[in-house]
Amino acid sequence: QVQLVESGGGVVQPGGSLRLSCTASGLTFSRAGMHWVRQAPGKGLEWVAFIQFDDSRKNYADSVKGRFTISRDNPKNTMYLQMNSLRVEDTALYYCVKGYSYGFEDWGQGTLVTVSS
Amino acid sequence: QSALTQPPSASGSPGQSVTISCTGSSSDVGGYNQVSWYQQHPGKAPKFIIYEVNKRPSGVPDRFSGSKSGNTASLTVSGLQAEDEADYYCSSHTASRIWVFGGGTKLTVL
Numbered sequence: 001q002v003q004l005v006e007s008g009g010g011v012v013q014p015g016g017s018l019r020l021s022c023t024a025s026g027l028t029f030s031r032a033g034m035h036w037v038r039q040a041p042g043k044g045l046e047w048v049a050f051i052q053f054d055d056s057r058k059n060y061a062d063s064v065k066g067r068f069t070i071s072r073d074n075p076k077n078t079m080y081l082q083m084n085s086l087r088v089e090d091t092a093l094y095y096c097v098k099g100y101s102y103g104f105e106d107w108g109q110g111t112l113v114t115v116s117s
Numbered sequence: 118q119s120a121l122t123q124p125p126s127a128s129g130s131p132g133q134s135v136t137i138s139c140t141g142s143s144s145d146v147g148g149y150n151q152v153s154w155y156q157q158h159p160g161k162a163p164k165f166i167i168y169e170v171n172k173r174p175s176g177v178p179d180r181f182s183g184s185k186s187g188n189t190a191s192l193t194v195s196g197l198q199a200e201d202e203a204d205y206y207c208s209s210h211t212a213s214r215i216w217v218f219g220g221g222t223k224l225t226v227l
Contacts, residue, residue, distance in 0.1 A: 035216075044120075045155070045163065045206050047216040059215050095162060102210040103153030103168035110162065 002026040002106040004096045009111030012086055020081040020111055022096030027106075030054075030074040033099035036081050038092035039110075046092070049081065050099065064090075086115045121146065121207055121219035128225040129197045137222045139190040139207030145217060147188035151210035154183060154192045157221075158203045167192060194224070202226045 008020040022034070036048040049070040050059045058070055069082040079096060093110040100106075122140040129135035139146065139154075146152055154167035165174050167183040170190060180195045190209070194201050207219040 044204075044221040045157075045208075045218045047208070047218060050216070057214075061215060100165070100174075101168050101172075102149075102151035102216075103165055104155065104163070104208065105165050105168075105174065107162040107164075 002098060004098065004106060004108035006094060006096045006108045006111035009094065009113045011114045011116060013117050014086060014088055014115055016086050016115070017082070017084045018086065018113060020083065020094055020096075020113070022079040022081075022108060024077045024079070024096075024098070027098065029077040034072065034079045035097040035099055035104060036070065036079075037095045037097050037104060037107075038090075038113075039095070040089075040092040043092075048094070051079065083113070086113075088115050091115045119217070121209060121217055123205075123207060123219035123222045125220070126223045126225065128227055129194075130227045131197050131199065133197050134193060134195045135197060135224065136191050136193045137205055137207075137224070139192070139209075139219045141188050141190075141209055141217070143188060144213070145209040145211040146185065146190050148212060149210055150185070152183070152185060152190040153208050154181075155206045155208070156201075156203045157206065163206065197226050199226050 003025045035050045051070045067085045072079045095110045096108040097104045098106040150170045152170045155163040157163040170185045171183040205222045
């Protein structure tokens with residue numbers, strides 16, 4: 001059974017930084033494309049970033065490009081999201097998601113990021 | 118990249134069928150068979166229910182079906198049950214090699 005556990009969320013001031021982590025188990029992590037998807041309080045889903053299984057491809061939503069960096073450490077079964085220059089509008093529950101055939105197959109429970117002064 | 122367009126709400130009585138639309142463009146929904154759908158109950162993570170327009174992951178009831186015509190994809194829920202009341206989201210991969218979601222549809226079982 002796939003388990004994805006996010007951590008690293010918290011409260012940060014505008015302009016600050018946070019690094020989110022996602023630890024995976026129950027899957028061959030080194031063969032899985034992975035995503036970050038976020039959901040602002042009371043709002044819909046927004047795709048944030050994708051990383052190919054072998055780190056050969058990374059893609060970002062326009063809203064975070066240049067500020068967020070996705071990475072992974074396959075031996076540690078862990079994915080990261082480095083978030084810099086945070087804005088109030090980045091406040092959301094951030095989900096770690098395993099990709100499958102251009103869809104989002106398995107979801108973690110999310111970690112909450114709050115950007116506020 | 119603009120979000121896909123979904124109706125904000127839909128409803129139906131138990132046993133009936135309801136269809137939710139998801140409209141994009143030739144750069145996403147219309148150009149690729151890479152549309153997927155998600156069910157989200159309050160306070161829960163989304164659940165993967167349809168991929169590649171009309172394929173169901175293992176364990177998803179066949180009451181859920183997907184289709185596509187032109188730039189619009191659709192999710193049909195047949196034989197509505199009380200537990201189908203949830204938010205539903207569509208998503209598509211795009212020509213820009215990114216993903217977009219629809220704004221979500223709240224399905225109410227009357």
